[in-house]
Amino acid sequence: MSADGFRIVGMQPTPPKAHKKNRLRGKPVISAALLFLIVFGCMFAELLMTKDPTYMDLAHSRLPPDGEFLFGADTMGRDLFSMIWYGGRISLAIGFLSMAISAVIAVVVGTASGLAPKAADAALMRLTEILLSIPNLLLVILLQAILGKANVLSLSVVIGVTSWLSIAKVVRTEVQTLRGSEFILASRAMGGGFVHVLRRHLAPNFFPSIMFMMVMNVRSAMIAESTLSFMGLGLPVNVITWGSMLSLAQNALISGAWWMILIPGLFLITTLVCITNLGNYLRKSLNKGQRNL
């Protein structure tokens, strides 16, 4: 019996293999390329910078963009073009660091809550909900006040500590559905401790579902950094980030120096849009099938 004759009536033959050109279809190529460009530009900022980004050349204060100052100069006469690449590093670093901090807290709390008896679980969840019902802005101001003068690490901690609840909730739900499974029971029966079960059995299963939220946390952390720096609660003006560049914006408004507001903002937003697109793609592709590993 030939393979050709073995065809059920009404069933479609398998579609021809996708053409090579189509392999990139539906994938966020532009976003990936742009993000790659920005990240690399920031990493190797020294090669791109035309001037020293920290040098204050007051003679060129608030100079509009021209041939020498490609993106113009800020109130202190610093070259915006160089500052963008140089400052992007810290902005990106804070984004990823805060994401890592929030993810670690979320995984630990979420797993503990998911494995705990019902009463303890309810109490824990209720308590975190109450604490996080304080608007984030206030919470961050309070924490910042306790931690003292802001630096990159303290700012990341503050943002990370205030943004883990949504991930923890997902982890908790996933753990609750997983904890009755035989493989968890077997592992525990063989003497597997909390960390072992979490690392070898739970984490691989819930990781795909929190992946997207982690990516989104990078985005919200970067927004938080810029908002805080703009309000004068984040990094000081002499630490260059996209956010602290915008902290001079009030001043720029009065003099109508649009380049000081638009350029750092556009870089920030472009990066965030790219991250979001990649995150959305991840969510779609990871949710395709059940992982049985």
Added chain:
Amino acid sequence: MRSRVFTLGKNLLIFALSLAILSVAVFYVARLAPGDPLASYYGSRVEKLTPEARFAAEERLGLHDPIIVQYFKWLRGALRGDFGISFQYKRPVVEVIGGRIGNTLALGGIGFALTFALALLLGVFCAGHEDTFLDKLICKVGTVTGCIPEFWLSLVLILIFDIYLGLLPGSGAYSVGKADDLGDRAAHLLLPLAVVVLGHLWYYAYMIRNRMLEEIRADYVLLAKSVGLPDRKILFRHCLRNCMPTYLSIMAISVPHIIGGTYIVETVFSYPGVGTLSYESARYQDYNMLMVLTLLTGAVVILCNLVAQTVNARIDPRGRAAETEVTADVR
């Protein structure tokens, strides 16, 4: 009937307990923060005070008692409606907040109503026209606006409409001497309102769209279609109605987002509302003010969470609440 009273009692208890825990936490944390509350009370005169005068002043404000004693003193006053004096304004806290809360309610309330009315319209429109050019465009715009920090959007709007075009005022709630002019107030409200609405609209529209699409894929739609109902009728009569529980719970859960957004917008526009007030009080260690403001926002948020849960349980007893709760927090 008995069970309804029971649920109400339980929720009230949870609400009271949450507020109590919140107040203890904020009280404690606020006093951990470094900084000199005397400085905000006496201003720069604080440096000229002799140590004795300083001690007496601190004694008068009750800053020497152990923190627990301070808390219970505060609580006793609070239960009688006396929330103390604002260190910074030297006036009763309630009075200061009372003078400003109207502005915030106007901004936040109108913003909230507009956001959700428009989000529903856009969401249903996009769901009805899935995968058309307009739908894709709106979704793309939504993705991009979701990435724009609110303060930056405010800055750009001020730059365009106030600095370059000179059409709309970009700061304050009214022009000098025109406090009673309603038109002037409305003009000042326009730009902040635009930021609040534009900053949140797309995200919720997108959520409603996705929920509607889920509903359109359901089996009963096929049945309704085979019976011969027109598309429009199926969409509005059946799908929309099934989306309402989600819509309501999204509305309740989104309150903290919108409050947070309003606070930032108020600060950028120097709009005299509760947001700028809480920002100031946290920066200048105005304890009494901070306590009341945090409890106020906390109470609204906790209340909204409870309402969301109850509404969901009443409209849709199958417990879809957990699911929407998670998705609403993604941002």
